[in-house]
Amino acid sequence: MEKNVVITRPFEEMEELFLQVQKSRCMVLPGITAPINCTVRESMLMGLPVIMYQTTASIRINQSGLNVIEAKMEDVDDLSNKMKSVLSNSDLLGDIKKNGEEYAKLNFNNSEIVNELVNNFDAIINCYYKGEPIPSSCLFN
Helix, strand or coil, X not given: CCCCCCCCCCCCCHHHHHHHHCCCCXXXXXXXXXCCCHHHXXXXXXXXXXXXXXXXXXXXXXXXXXXXXXXXXXXXXXXXXXHHHHHHCHHHHHHHHHHHHHHHHHHCCHHHHHHHHHHHHHHHHHHHHHXXXXXXXXXXX
């Protein structure tokens, strides 16, 4: 792992960070502060395969296919093994990269999120004032 992991100093400018990230083969998120970290979304949008601890968000992200690699929560050995398997398997690396980026573009797109929120608010207003049922497209599956 020592040959494949680079630890850098903190970056002063976001541009420096993104230039460094572009050199990466994958993104590993060894700490979780929320069910999904913005680093996960940004990495997926940049086309980087993501390896992270399993959370409620990673489970949901993988419902449509293998979009991120999940390791058992707080299991450093499992996280390390997942890193090794991804780095040693170019097909898996490519699949995660492609799947994750496609998932992110569909689900983390700000324009789409705004449209979804507007549709949800319209449904709530129509339900309250007109008694219309909430469309299934506005409900959690």
